[in-house]
Amino acid sequence: MNYFSSDFKLGILGGGQLGKMLLYETRKFDIYTLVLDPSNEAPCKIACNEFFQGDLMDFDTVYQFGKKTDVLTIEIENVNIDALEQLEKEGKTVYPSAKTLKTIQNKAKQKLFYVDNNIPTADFTRFAYPDEMLTAIKNESLSFPFVWKSARFGYDGQGVKVIKTYSDLEGLPKAECIAEKMIPFKNELAVIVSRDPKGNVKTYPVVEMEFHPEANQVEYVICPARIDENVAKKAQLVALKVSQAYQHIGLLAVEMFQTQNDEILVNEVAPRPHNSGHYSIEASYTNQFEQHIRAILGLPLGATESKVAGIMVNLVGAEDYTGPVVYKNIEKIMDMEGVTPHIYGKRETRPFRKMGHVTIVNPNVNEARKTAELVKKSIKVIAEN
Incomplete structure (x- = not known):
C-alpha cells in the first residue's frame, strides 16, 4: 500500500501531546491523518488533516470514527474496546489490537497476565473494592505499607497511592483495585x-x-x-x-x-x-x-x-x-x-x-x-x- 501523498488514512484515538508528536512524523511523511478527542482544544487539532470531537469511551463514536480510517492506532489506552473489536471483525486494521488493549487497560488483568506468562513482577492482591482491603488488613493477609492502584483509568500519577496507615485508605474510589507489595x-x-x-x-x-x-x-x-x-x-x-x-x-x-x-x-x-x-x-x-x-x-x-x-x-x-x-x-x-x-x-x-x-x-x-x-x-x- 502507498502511505505517502496518497488517499491512505491513518486514524489516531486521542488528541493529546503524544498524538501531536506522532503528527510531526506523519506530516514529515505526508501521511493523511484523522484524530478523535473529547476536547475541542486538543493539542492535535492544529496538526491533523481532519479532527473529530467525541467521547473515546463511547461505542458509536469510536466505531464510526474507525470506519473512516485504513489503519487505527492510539495515543491513550482508555478507549472503547468493544468498538475496536467490532472494527477488527469487519476487517479494519487496529494496532495495538483490541485484545492487547483489553489486558493492559485493567491493571489487575495486566498483573495476572504477568503471572500467567512467568514474567517477574511485584506480589499483589486483587480487590473488588477498597473496603475489602480493610478486611484483609484485619485478617493479617495484607500489611502496611503497600501500593494501592486503581484497576482502571489511572494516568499520569493518578490512581496510585502509597498506603502507610488506615487514614490513607480514606477517600479511595470504590472500584476494583490492587494492593501491591512495596519494592525497595x-x-x-x-x-x-x-x-x-x-x-x-x-x-x-x-x-x-x-x-x-x-x-x-x-x-x-x-x-x-x-x-x-x-x-x-x-x-x-x-x-x-x-x-x-x-x-x-x-x-x-x-x-x-x-x-x-x-x-x-x-x-x-x-x-x-x-x-x-x-x-x-x-x-x-x-x-x-x-x-x-x-x-x-x-x-x-x-x-x-x-x-x-x-x-x-x-x-x-x-x-x-x-x-x-x-x-x-x-x-x-x-x-x-x-x-x-x-x-x-x-x-x-x-x-x-x-x-x-x-x-x-x-x-x-x-x-x-x-x-x-x-x-x-x-x-x-x-x-x-
Whole structure:
C-alpha cells in the first residue's frame, strides 16, 4: 500500500501531546491523518488533516470514527474496546489490537497476565473494592505499607497511592483495585520495544527514571541508564519477553524496578509512545514517534541507538498556579547548550498538569544531567497574574 501523498488514512484515538508528536512524523511523511478527542482544544487539532470531537469511551463514536480510517492506532489506552473489536471483525486494521488493549487497560488483568506468562513482577492482591482491603488488613493477609492502584483509568500519577496507615485508605474510589507489595528498589527503569506485524523487533536503550515524590510523575528520564551493563541486558531481555507475550504491534513501553539484588520486576506497560521515550526526539537515530508509525504500517524499523546521551525533563504546572499558562525563564534555558523545549499546546495550566518537556543532549550523560538540573531550577510553568 502507498502511505505517502496518497488517499491512505491513518486514524489516531486521542488528541493529546503524544498524538501531536506522532503528527510531526506523519506530516514529515505526508501521511493523511484523522484524530478523535473529547476536547475541542486538543493539542492535535492544529496538526491533523481532519479532527473529530467525541467521547473515546463511547461505542458509536469510536466505531464510526474507525470506519473512516485504513489503519487505527492510539495515543491513550482508555478507549472503547468493544468498538475496536467490532472494527477488527469487519476487517479494519487496529494496532495495538483490541485484545492487547483489553489486558493492559485493567491493571489487575495486566498483573495476572504477568503471572500467567512467568514474567517477574511485584506480589499483589486483587480487590473488588477498597473496603475489602480493610478486611484483609484485619485478617493479617495484607500489611502496611503497600501500593494501592486503581484497576482502571489511572494516568499520569493518578490512581496510585502509597498506603502507610488506615487514614490513607480514606477517600479511595470504590472500584476494583490492587494492593501491591512495596519494592525497595535501586532504580526505576524502562525499555521501549518496537514490533511490526511480521514480528520484527527492536529495543531502545534502557532508561532510568527519577520521579517527583508527591505527584508520582516522572521528573527526569536519563538515557543511557547509569546502571551495570549486565543489569541493562537483563532489563532488555525482560522487556522482550513481555513484548513476545503480548504480541503487540507498534511500541510497548515496559516500566520496571531494579531491586536491591539487581533483579528486574515489571511494573506496568503502555502500548504506545511514552514519556520515557521523549529523549529520543533529539538523541536517537529514529525517535519513538517515527518508530511507532513505521511499526504499525509495516515499514522497515529504524535504528534505535542513541547519537548522544539524552535527558528529558517534564514541564508540569507549578503547584500554586491555575489559569492561562506562562513559561517563565524559557529564554534562559534556550540559551543553554543542547537544550530543546517542547511545548504541548495546552493554554491552561494547573498543578502538576503535563504542559511540555525539555530535552538535553550531551556526549556525556553526567554533564547532561547537570544541565537538566539547571533547566529544572530555571523554568517555571505558572499562570498569568
